[in-house]
Amino acid sequence: MDWSPFEGKRVLITGGLGFIGSNLAHALAGRCAELTLVDSLIPQYGGNLFNISGIEDKVRVNIADVRDSSSMDHLVQGQDFIFNLAGQVSHIDSMLDPFTDLEYNCRSHLSVLEACRKHNPEAKVLYAGTRGQYGKIERLPVDEDHPERPMDINGIHKMAGERYHLLYHRVHGLRTCSLRLTNTYGPRHYMRTSRQGVLSWFIRLALEGREIRLFGGGRQQRDFNYVEDVVEAFLMAAASPDADGQAFNIGSGRATTLREAADLAVRVAGAGRVTEAEFPDDKKKIEIGNYCADTRRAERAFGWRPKTPLEDGVRRTVEFFRAHWRHYWSE
Numbered sequence: 356m357d358w359s360p361f362e363g364k365r366v367l368i369t370g371g372l373g374f375i376g377s378n379l380a381h382a383l384a385g386r387c388a389e390l391t392l393v394d395s396l397i398p399q400y401g402g403n404l405f406n407i408s409g410i411e412d413k414v415r416v417n418i419a420d421v422r423d424s425s426s427m428d429h430l431v432q433g434q435d436f437i438f439n440l441a442g443q444v445s446h447i448d449s450m451l452d453p454f455t456d457l458e459y460n461c462r463s464h465l466s467v468l469e470a471c472r473k474h475n476p477e478a479k480v481l482y483a484g485t486r487g488q489y490g491k492i493e494r495l496p497v498d499e500d501h502p503e504r505p506m507d508i509n510g511i512h513k514m515a516g517e518r519y520h521l522l523y524h525r526v527h528g529l530r531t532c533s534l535r536l537t538n539t540y541g542p543r544h545y546m547r548t549s550r551q552g553v554l555s556w557f558i559r560l561a562l563e564g565r566e567i568r569l570f571g572g573g574r575q576q577r578d579f580n581y582v583e584d585v586v587e588a589f590l591m592a593a594a595s596p597d598a599d600g601q602a603f604n605i606g607s608g609r610a611t612t613l614r615e616a617a618d619l620a621v622r623v624a625g626a627g628r629v630t631e632a633e634f635p636d637d638k639k640k641i642e643i644g645n646y647c648a649d650t651r652r653a654e655r656a657f658g659w660r661p662k663t664p665l666e667d668g669v670r671r672t673v674e675f676f677r678a679h680w681r682h683y684w685s686e
């Protein structure tokens with residue numbers, strides 16, 4: 356990884372106490388001139404102060420809501436890179452409470468972009484899009500030209516968030532770019548409930564010696580991507596002018612069934628067991644089918660490729676949570 360684009364630079368991460376934001380902070384800490392994390396620590400989301408354990412003295416933490424324009428107008432000033440990772444991740448929650456999802460996945464981003472337009476149009480702004488924007492998959496692997504027909508409220512709002520970013524590039528000349536992430540897993544993930552991240556949840560169940568119940572036999576394929584690879588994608592896209600104004604798929608490029616993922620979690624943790632269950636109606640209605648990302652556009656534009664084999668990533672995740680689980684869930 357070439358760190359020179361970040362040397363002497365100022366970096367802001369929204370959602371910086373969450374899963375992906377804090378892993379990005381660990382990568383950047385000590386490598387840029389100033390690193391600021393803004394997070395509102397919304398209960399039930401992935402924000403966790405333990406996520407910055409070990410780098411507390413290298414980051415500035417600002418507990419604020421990015422929807423608050425006066426905070427953002429101030430915070431974006433002088434930043435060279437803004438990783439805009441604040442958001443609401445749960446698909447099910449978005450269906451149960453669409454207005455909250457609208458606030459955190461749409462209004463939040465308009466607030467960040469307006470602050471940049473008015474006070475720092477030079478900054479590079481990175482957005483975290485999602486595979487959920489594609490909805491029901493028509494062909495595999497999924498490239499960026501696949502139709503976008505989200506199956507849930509979260510997918511619609513995430514798509515709108517991406518469109519805002521790309522519009523601000525086209526109309527206002529902001530240097531924005533979107534990375535459409537697949538299922539990301541790894542250390543520092545939210546683990547209190549099953550609402551975020553199926554593989555991390557399987558890992559928790561396995562570590563606790565519990566039952567992993569697979570809906571529909573666990574035949575659905577997902578593309579699991581290790582968080583360090585995702586962090587590297589954000590950094591490489593940030594450093595590349597060729598990424599400006601575009602959206603890129605970021606995934607491992609490998610399809611894995613939920614059954615394979617659950618079996619792997621049990622094998623690596625050395626505990627837990629896998630069983631089958633009926634598909635609950637609320638989950639069935641928003642099920643996207645199989646997914647696997649075609650990431651060649653990211654490779655062409657900024658040279659990113661996934662590196663971490665699934666088994667290595669699961670092993671490192673199990674080690675992290677075996678050591679630190681008390682900071683992520685209670686018995």
Ligand SMILES: NC(=O)c1ccc[n+]([C@@H]2O[C@H](COP(=O)([O-])OP(=O)(O)OC[C@H]3O[C@@H](n4cnc5c(N)ncnc54)[C@H](O)[C@@H]3O)[C@@H](O)[C@H]2O)c1
Pocket residue numbers: 369370371372373374375376393394395396397400401402403419420421422439440441442443444459463483484485486513535536537538539540545552
């Ligand atoms: N984890 C995945 O598998 C995945 C997949 C696709 C896309 N994404 C996107 O990546 C981004 C980061 O996801 P994550 O997995 O790290 O989630 P996370 O819940 O761990 O982190 C999100 C953080 O944003 C903060 N936040 C939310 N709204 C805020 C607001 N208005 N003001 C300030 N802080 C706010 C939360 O407190 C939380 O700490 C999200 O935009 C998500 O949609 C994640």
